[in-house]
Amino acid sequence: MPHSRPLPRLRTAPVLAVLVCHDGEPWLYPALSALRHLRLRPRHVIAVDTGSTDRTPKILADAADGPERVLDGVLTLPRGTGFGAAVRAAVQHAVQRWGDPGGWLWLLHDDCAPEPDCLAALLTVAEVSPSAALLGPLCLDWSDSRLIVEAGLSTDASGHLQTGIGPTELDWSRFHPDIDAGGTQSVGTGTSDDGGDEARFERNTEVLAVGSAGSLVRLEVWQRLGGYDPALPLLRDDLDFGWRVNQAGHLVLCVPSARLRHARAASRGLRRLDATVARPGPSRYAVARAHGLRTFLVNCSTVSFLLGVPRLAALVLLRALGFALLLRPTEARGELAALAYLAGGRARLLAGRRSRRTTITRGERNVRGLFTSRLTRLRNVVRGGLAHLVRQRVRADVALGRLPADDQHAVWLTPEDERAGYRRPVGPDALPAGAVRRGRGTRRPAGLRRPTTTVAVPVFTEGTLPAGLRPSPRPRPSPRPRGAPAQETPDLVLVEVDRWRVARQLLLAPPVLLVAGLAVVALVANAHRLGTDLAGGRLLPVPGLSATWSAYLAAWHPTSGGTGAPAPAALAVLGVLGTLLAPFGGPPAAVAVLLLGDAPLAAVSAYAATRRVRVSRPVRALVAAAYGLLPPATAAVAQGRLDAVVAHVLTPLVLAGVVAVLRPGTTAERQPSWLAPVSATALGLAVIGAFAPLVYLVLLAVALVGFVAVPGRPGDGRRRVIALFAMVLLPVALLLPWPAVVLQHPGVVLHGVGAQPAGSPAAGPGLLALQPGGPGAVPLLGALVVVAALLALVLRPTPAALPGVAVALLGVLATAAVWAVPAVPLTGGDARYGWTGAPLLVVGAGLLWSVLAACGRGVRGRLLPSGPAVRRLVAGLGALAVLAMALGGAVAGRQGPLRTGGGVRPPAPITADLAGGGRSVLVLAAGGEPSRQAAGRMPAFGDDDLAPVPGFAERTEQLRGALTEGGSRARVALGYLAAADVAFLVMPDAASADRLGAAAPDAVSAAGVTSDGRPVLRLLLTGRQVVLLGPELAERARGGAGGQPPAEPNAAGIAPVDAALPDLALHVSGGPAGRLLVLAAEEESGWSAMVDGRPTPTVTAWAHLVAVPLPATASEVRIDYPASLRDVLLLVQAAAALFTVLTAVPGRPRSAR
Structure with a gap:
């Protein structure tokens, strides 16, 4: 000009x-x-x-x-x-x-x-x-x-x-x-x-x-x-x-x-x-x-x-x-x-x-x-966001060696060219013909110039950058020569950004295609399960938001006859997720998102976890898709195993967090804070531990082995020690007071969280193909992952694959423990084998880690050449394997007991009676499910993870045998149920209901059938959460005169009390001496009673219920189940959660100077 x-x-x-x-x-x-x-x-x-x-x-x-x-x-x-x-x-x-x-x-x-x-x-x-x-x-x-x-x-x-x-x-x-x-x-x-x-x-x-x-x-x-x-x-x-x-x-x-x-x-x-x-x-x-x-x-x-x-x-x-x-x-x-x-x-x-x-x-x-203007500012924000995405992508490519050599929308500009006096067209003129759309002239924004469409990205390159961009017209193999001194002025990568290119790259980006493809697979596999009221298999119906938080925070639970055991930490996780999804249904919606979206969620997790790996995005997406479609994962969804699904989604992120803590990445001028990855990893470990304690222990073992095997940088000793203690102790604090239950009942480690249906151990040969047993997975399909990992280790060995091998070996040990060692479930009963799917997911993650490491840049093949034809062939075979896994997951995933509809539901009048009166229902064992007792509702998620009072499971099994067989024992069993405030019985089948009705026609009556066709009986005997027994029945309840509760309707000496457990305050009028106030709660330590302001020891009624002796005079009675220690532990948990969340959010990188 x-x-x-x-x-x-x-x-x-x-x-x-x-x-x-x-x-x-x-x-x-x-x-x-x-x-x-x-x-x-x-x-x-x-x-x-x-x-x-x-x-x-x-x-x-x-x-x-x-x-x-x-x-x-x-x-x-x-x-x-x-x-x-x-x-x-x-x-x-x-x-x-x-x-x-x-x-x-x-x-x-x-x-x-x-x-x-x-x-x-x-x-x-x-x-x-x-x-x-x-x-x-x-x-x-x-x-x-x-x-x-x-x-x-x-x-x-x-x-x-x-x-x-x-x-x-x-x-x-x-x-x-x-x-x-x-x-x-x-x-x-x-x-x-x-x-x-x-x-x-x-x-x-x-x-x-x-x-x-x-x-x-x-x-x-x-x-x-x-x-x-x-x-x-x-x-x-x-x-x-x-x-x-x-x-x-x-x-x-x-x-x-x-x-x-x-x-x-x-x-x-x-x-x-x-x-x-x-x-x-x-x-x-x-x-x-x-x-x-x-x-x-x-x-x-x-x-x-x-x-x-x-x-x-x-x-x-x-x-x-x-x-x-x-x-x-x-x-x-x-x-x-x-x-x-x-x-x-x-x-x-x-x-x-x-x-x-x-x-x-x-x-x-x-x-x-x-x-x-506001419009201009909004336009600049959108453009700035797109430019930020471009800069982040280019910098990540340069740092990890994934920079494409033939990007027609990018030009490399180095300081050497400027210092050498070399002048060449840059910006839009330097881009290939057609790269810049020629349209109408641009108008100046209000007040200032409109930002350019070409984004200049300053990048610092170190040493050798494989196949770097070639600044035209002089090609060079690397933007920086090998052995060059430290670079003071960054190189510039010029990237032309227009709306069509951005839209095209966004829509065709590997993560977008990954999510879209696996979302289609999940939709096909779960088309008959679409809804937020999922139940079946190992998933009991999930309660609403208020009920979930109430169950978690309560000190005493009216489940399994009443127990003061701590609620599982999984309820807290569902409560938090349900709070975020409250407009869409609360905790049931959160569970539906996890189960129905397991494949795309886990794949995105794996893709994000590998962002530091020097592998191209399509390969990362392919490996992430294989992880999302692992046979144990599709089987976990089909069988309603929420514990395995949570572990499947979070395991890659936790592994990536462990790697980030062990080997924090830095740039030329910035270094990230080490506390954020430590806290985020501890939070992920805690969430996994709340659902799948075995996977939590395996990942913790991975972290401990990594701290021993991976050397730290000079001066990092103190940081590594603090990080190690934080990763070990923070998850425990976040799970309080649930770890005490795990220590008292080690079977939880092998069985995980969720309902405890009966099952048989997986066959040994199937485990070699990552087949955990049960519906939802195609046999031998997981062998593709095993074969791919073995071929990768043999044909392209690299030290970067060793961490994956170590993770897989630890997963194999955990799988062997589950497969070979039976354990007593938390609900009691006989020892049974656990499900091997959760540890097999860790094995699959380790194997795919090895495959991804073998695909890294700079890894040379041992037996095969590394030419473009071979790479295309391997990529094609990998795509076919992932396609086979997708088809298998879509077909086999339709099997399994998980269904929409809210699980087993009684007739509507019974539901209303349970919610209004707070009385209990006993669902007898059927179809491999254990017997369950709940008050005010049907059994729900978390009930099988509350440790019952010792002896409850055996006593319930004896009552189940008596009720299903009929005869004289059935009437005695009904008396015990009425004393425990059981108002409804869900029988396993019509034949057993007929036998019970014939044995005690005046004690039960038909009340309809459940949603799955099981008959429901109403007990006609006198019973409430709190009853007052006369002197004769009180003596009998405490072990005299036979010690069996009355089994006749309208029995004398029983006065129902209008009160609700566990905390109650009553005014009892005067009466004969020897009376007894009986609670429909299993006897255990922790109950406290005050009569006229004086502590009164509780006694046992009917061999297993809590009772309080009453004087002959009128008195004020207060009974409660204090939870001072639990409240302290919950405060510690809340403080740990607040600290972890605040520190897990990554802050601005601090200067390395």
């Missing part, structure tokens, strides 16, 4: 330059050197030091001394002086010293370095634009001058600073052969019509404001407006001044031909904001937010002010709440501090608005186009 006017060649110009310094030693030498090498120098240069405590005063004194001095004087002001006050002091000093210091004022920071033609370019534009009173240069990044950081300023209606510049906006003219950095362009307010990226930073633009660093302002306008607002000592003072210049009728221009490097030390937090030590400071975010809000409110119109005050107050509160929920306390506190700054009167809003009335000559309507 031809220059509109040549640059002046004068040695000096009528300009007063003010250099404000504050602890600027790291940047001051380059800044002074840049002033010394200006092609056109200011007439006077004054430095102002605001109380620096480093070597800044010495550097300034040296620069102001000698014949080659750069500075004409140095002023020293207090440390709390703001930028505007420092400039005012320098201007006053210059007027007193020289009279006329010049017609222009050039503002400079100690962390900015103007290019030689910067001042000349600004003055040239000012000469051809007489109405321009404030001009600003194009600000470039201090460490990488190829990147633009500022090209004018704007704001939105919420007081947020807007620059229109992305994190990696490229200065195209630096590399374009036809653009001279010192050239000038004609003044305008638009952009080029061709839509090219280069033109976006060639044309001078009218903006709302420019940054203070390098800004050139007419001294007359500065003095008439009073300079920067004293109420804004730092941050947003430049935005306020530019707004006032616009309202005064002058132009504010951004001049891209004038360039300046800027470190932005204050805005990036590289130094303290000592001028804002009072509130809302010294927090940088709080100061910026408060000053941004004040700038908007004091400069906007009256209507905008009146509406903006309540609107912004509400917005600030909502943002503070949002930041708090996102665990970003600094921003949350900053929002509240900004609100306090405005509401407390320190902002002086009315005084600020009055001071601006005298200078306004241009209405708001004339500057409205310079603001950033």
Whole structure:
């Protein structure tokens, strides 16, 4: 583009330059050197030091001394002086010293370095634009001058600073052969019509404001407006001044031909904001937010002010709440501090608005186009999100060696090319023909330029990057030569982003195809199970949200005759998930999502867990799909085994967390916090331990072996020890008080959590093919995974496969234990073998880990060549294997007992009676299911994981035999059931119901059938949760006169009491001595009784129920089941959960320096 006017060649110009310094030693030498090498120098240069405590005063004194001095004087002001006050002091000093210091004022920071033609370019534009009173240069990044950081300023209606510049906006003219950095362009307010990226930073633009660093302002306008607002000592003072210049009728221009490097030390937090030590400071975010809000409110119109005050107050509160929920306390506190700054009167809003009335000559309507509209901000957010995804992907590719060599939308640009003087087309012109869509010209967004569609990604490469991008036209095998020194300036990868390419890549991305494919498989396999009321197999009906939390927090449970055993931690997990899914059904919806979406969820988990592996995305997706379709997983879904499903979904993430703790990854300038992966891994271990304790122990063993086998980096000893203890102890604290039950009943480790149906051990040969037994899996289909792992280890051996082999071996040991050792279930009864599916999932994860390691870049084959044809053949075979697993899972997954419908349901009147009266129902064993007793409802999820009182299982089995056989024993059994407040019996079949009805026709009556056809009988005997026995029955209940409860309807000596367990308070009237208050609760330690305020020991009634002796006089009786220890343990659990969740959220990476 031809220059509109040549640059002046004068040695000096009528300009007063003010250099404000504050602890600027790291940047001051380059800044002074840049002033010394200006092609056109200011007439006077004054430095102002605001109380620096480093070597800044010495550097300034040296620069102001000698014949080659750069500075004409140095002023020293207090440390709390703001930028505007420092400039005012320098201007006053210059007027007193020289009279006329010049017609222009050039503002400079100690962390900015103007290019030689910067001042000349600004003055040239000012000469051809007489109405321009404030001009600003194009600000470039201090460490990488190829990147633009500022090209004018704007704001939105919420007081947020807007620059229109992305994190990696490229200065195209630096590399374009036809653009001279010192050239000038004609003044305008638009952009080029061709839509090219280069033109976006060639044309001078009218903006709302420019940054203070390098800004050139007419001294007359500065003095008439009073300079920067004293109420804004730092941050947003430049935005306020530019707004006032616009309202005064002058132009504010951004001049891209004038360039300046800027470190932005204050805005990036590289130094303290000592001028804002009072509130809302010294927090940088709080100061910026408060000053941004004040700038908007004091400069906007009256209507905008009146509406903006309540609107912004509400917005600030909502943002503070949002930041708090996102665990970003600094921003949350900053929002509240900004609100306090405005509401407390320190902002002086009315005084600020009055001071601006005298200078306004241009209405708001004339500057409205310079603001950033909501639509533009939304558009920029979307573009910024897409650019962030592109940057993250490119950086991950570079770091892991997965960078494609033939990406037609990417160009590699290295610093060596720039230093060598090599100029080639970059940006859209460098992309292949057709890569950039040519359409209508672009329009400038309101206030600022529209961000470019080409994303520049700075990347640091180390040593050898296999098959890197080749910068045309000179191919090179690697962007960095082997053995090159440490790279100070990053390479740039330029990626063209347009809506069609983004949509295409998003829709065809491997994870999207992975989720879509496995979602189809899951839909086909579970088409007859769609719903949130799943039950069957090992899954009992899941209660609602309130019932789930009540069952978990209760100290005593009316299940299995009543027990004070701790509830399983799985109920807490379902409660948390149900709370998140409360609008969609609560815990039942959460269980349905886990079971029906197991395959895609586990596959996504595996794909995310392998993000650090140097393997291409399609291969990762293929291996993740194989993991999601493992035969034990499809069988677990079909059989309703929620414990195995949870372990299936979380195992890859936990393994990845263990690896991240053992070998934390770092980048050239950032290093992540080690606490976040430790806490996240501990949380995953705890969730797995709540459902599948055996898998939890296996993964914990993997972590312990890893800590021993994997050497740490120098200086990591303390961190590794703390991480080890955290990974061991945190899950235990998160599971309290459930671990006590596991220690008392080791069978839980082998059986896991869930209903305990009868089953037979899997066949040995089937285990070799990952076949756990039962419906839901195609026999021998899992052998494909085993064969693939063996071939990978033999044909492409690599040390990276050893961790997978170790995981698989530990899984094999756990599988052998389950297969060979029978264990007594938590509900009691005979010892039985567990289900091998859960440990087989660990075996499958280890085998697929080995396969993935063998597919890594740089692994050389031993017996097969590594050419493209072989890779395509192996990929095709792998795809066929995964396809076979998908077809097998879709077909076999339709089998199994899991169904929708809510499980076994009694007739509606019985459901209402149970819920209203709180009485119990006894479901007798049938079809391999054990007998279950529950109060107020039918048996539900978690009942089989509550440890019953010793002897309950044997006693219930004896009663079941008597009830199903009929005869005289059946009537006695009915008496015991009535004493335990059993109101309904669910018989196993019609024949047994007929026999019981014939044995005791006056004690039971038919009450309908359940949803699966089993008959239901109503007991007609007297019974309640609490009954009062007369002296004769009391003596009998305590073991005298036969010791059997009455089995006749309306038996004398029994008085039902209207009370509910476990805590009750009664007033008992006077009566004969020897009375007994009997509770329908199994006798166990922990019950407490008070009669007339005096502790009274409990006794046993009917050989297994809790009873309290009563005096003959009227008395006040209080009975409860205290849970002080459990409450303490729950508080410890809550504290551990809060700590783990807060620390598991990854924070911003901290600097490695």
